[in-house]
Amino acid sequence: MTGHARGGRRPEILETFTRHVAQHGYDRANFGDVAAELGMSKGTIVHHFGTKDRMLAEVQESYMRRRLAEAHAMFARLPGAGERIAALVHAGVRYSADEPATTVAFQREVVRLVDRPGMESARGLRDEYRDLVVGVLADGEADGTFLPGDARLRSLQMFGSLHWMWTWFDPAGRLAPAEVAAEFAVTLLRGLGMDEPAARAAADPAGEVAAVVGDVLAGVVAVSRS
Amino acid sequence: MTGHARGGRRPEILETFTRHVAQHGYDRANFGDVAAELGMSKGTIVHHFGTKDRMLAEVQESYMRRRLAEAHAMFARLPGAGERIAALVHAGVRYSADEPATTVAFQREVVRLVDRPGMESARGLRDEYRDLVVGVLADGEADGTFLPGDARLRSLQMFGSLHWMWTWFDPAGRLAPAEVAAEFAVTLLRGLGMDEPAARAAADPAGEVAAVVGDVLAGVVAVSRS
DNA sequence: GTGAACTGACCGCACGTACGGGCAAAGTGT
DNA sequence: ACACTTTGCCCGTACGTGCGGTCAGTTCAC
Numbered sequence: 001m002t003g004h005a006r007g008g009r010r011p012e013i014l015e016t017f018t019r020h021v022a023q024h025g026y027d028r029a030n031f032g033d034v035a036a037e038l039g040m041s042k043g044t045i046v047h048h049f050g051t052k053d054r055m056l057a058e059v060q061e062s063y064m065r066r067r068l069a070e071a072h073a074m075f076a077r078l079p080g081a082g083e084r085i086a087a088l089v090h091a092g093v094r095y096s097a098d099e100p101a102t103t104v105a106f107q108r109e110v111v112r113l114v115d116r117p118g119m120e121s122a123r124g125l126r127d128e129y130r131d132l133v134v135g136v137l138a139d140g141e142a143d144g145t146f147l148p149g150d151a152r153l154r155s156l157q158m159f160g161s162l163h164w165m166w167t168w169f170d171p172a173g174r175l176a177p178a179e180v181a182a183e184f185a186v187t188l189l190r191g192l193g194m195d196e197p198a199a200r201a202a203a204d205p206a207g208e209v210a211a212v213v214g215d216v217l218a219g220v221v222a223v224s225r226s
Numbered sequence: 227m228t229g230h231a232r233g234g235r236r237p238e239i240l241e242t243f244t245r246h247v248a249q250h251g252y253d254r255a256n257f258g259d260v261a262a263e264l265g266m267s268k269g270t271i272v273h274h275f276g277t278k279d280r281m282l283a284e285v286q287e288s289y290m291r292r293r294l295a296e297a298h299a300m301f302a303r304l305p306g307a308g309e310r311i312a313a314l315v316h317a318g319v320r321y322s323a324d325e326p327a328t329t330v331a332f333q334r335e336v337v338r339l340v341d342r343p344g345m346e347s348a349r350g351l352r353d354e355y356r357d358l359v360v361g362v363l364a365d366g367e368a369d370g371t372f373l374p375g376d377a378r379l380r381s382l383q384m385f386g387s388l389h390w391m392w393t394w395f396d397p398a399g400r401l402a403p404a405e406v407a408a409e410f411a412v413t414l415l416r417g418l419g420m421d422e423p424a425a426r427a428a429a430d431p432a433g434e435v436a437a438v439v440g441d442v443l444a445g446v447v448a449v450s451r452s
Numbered sequence: 453g454t455g456a457a458c459t460g461a462c463c464g465c466a467c468g469t470a471c472g473g474g475c476a477a478a479g480t481g482t
Numbered sequence: 483a484c485a486c487t488t489t490g491c492c493c494g495t496a497c498g499t500g501c502g503g504t505c506a507g508t509t510c511a512c
Contacts, residue, residue, distance in 0.1 A: 027253035164386030191417030
């Protein structure tokens with residue numbers, strides 16, 4: 001009756017490990033606890049993933065791969081720089097609400113992508129994402145949507161706000177995720193030099209940008225799986 | 227010759243431990259490495275600090291205490307909400323440049339202030355700092371300096387940008403610390419709804435705000451040690 | 453003499469992971 | 483249909499290592 005499932009227990013191991021990393025951090029997340037929670041042996045985890053490092057690398061890579069694909073899908077529907085930035089902010093907040101464990105695990109352990117053997121692939125994906133954002137900021141500056149400024153610095157300022165969310169964000173908190181995203185977006189877009197009405201329109205949780213983000217994250221729009 | 231100094235080796239232990247936490251994170255920083263680097267025994271560290279937890283708590287508390295005192299000293303000289311926010315940004319960047327180890331150690335381990343026994347005091351100081359910022363944002367909103375918005379959310383957006391700096395900031399990098407601070411500040415102040423000339427004036431690295439920050443951090447202005 | 457600073461040996465434990473074996477499903481030949 | 487082999491999932495145990503913390507004892511300043 002309890003035969004071996006086709007996919008095996010691999011997915012649930014990954015999911016539980018991710019949750020433990022999100023809650024306690026990579027160093028304190030350990031095979032023993034994960035195995036105990038799933039009622040399996042530590043050996044099973046090793047069988048599927050080899051080492052702890054590789055398991056984290058897998059979490060980071062799959063996370064970044066999905067985020068990149070979604071970004072491209074959103075950009076295909078939103079040509080304006082302001083709208084694209086707003087979409088990334090809305091999507092960023094949605095990730096924290098929809099997949100809190102994976103998002104927190106990613107954000108609190110991003111630093112391990114640097115100079116850690118086996119993490120080159122994940123780091124490459126992350127660099128690609130950053131370049132994407134820097135490109136949008138530069139485009140917006142070139143076409144006059146934003147005031148002149150250092151695109152790289154602006155991207156870091158933006159990433160900081162979003163990556164820090166894991167320390168305080170509560171999806172069931174006082175403000176709904178879309179409201180948090182709207183506040184963040186409008187402050188950021190105004191800061192980049194967008195005029196008030198345009199910033200509000202792009203950030204609007206009931207507007208077109210939010211709708212596109214919703215469609216992409218719900219899978220309504222095809223997301224290319226490279 | 228190598229007599230027992232009165233103050234003991236306490237300060238250098240704390241400094242080295244802080245640097246190790248900054249470089250490798252709290253979990254991977256260990257007594258053995260610190261002791262070896264200082265040419266002393268692990269027992270000495272235990273003698274002075276008791277436990278590893280307490281050592282981190284001490285780092286966090288002294289860091290926050292200094293930052294709070296400086297914030298109060300700066301506020302005494304800068305009555306305007308926009309100038310105060312600009313000063314906090316300038317100071318935040320300066321911390322990363324002047325005391326990189328302590329700042330990084332603090333920022334990457336802030337999360338341990340939550341629900342960790344022995345960290346109540348440090349957490350209290352941090353809450354106090356956050357309330358200070360929220361207060362400034364609320365004041366600025368009340369007197370029309372900033373457009374209406376959620377002060378708490380805005381403070382989190384601001385903290386995020388600054389706390390994330392430890393992952394990328396290089397004091398000897400392409401842009402000087404003051405330039406980074408100016409870019410950050412102008413983007414933030416515009417985002418809060420300040421008009422362009424006022425935002426630029428407050429963020430100006432050669433302006434009054436930056437001068438006050440410089441004076442306070444250089445100890446020119448008396449900083450109350452509560 | 454008293455107490456703080458410091459040493460070095462040692463303990464206990466948590467954790468990553470290597471290894472050997474068991475067992476069910478899928479594949480293969482007749 | 484049936485026996486045989488192969489394959490992949492999973493378990494249990496055991497090992498090595500690294501680390502936080504203990505403790506008895508020594509040295510030195512006052």
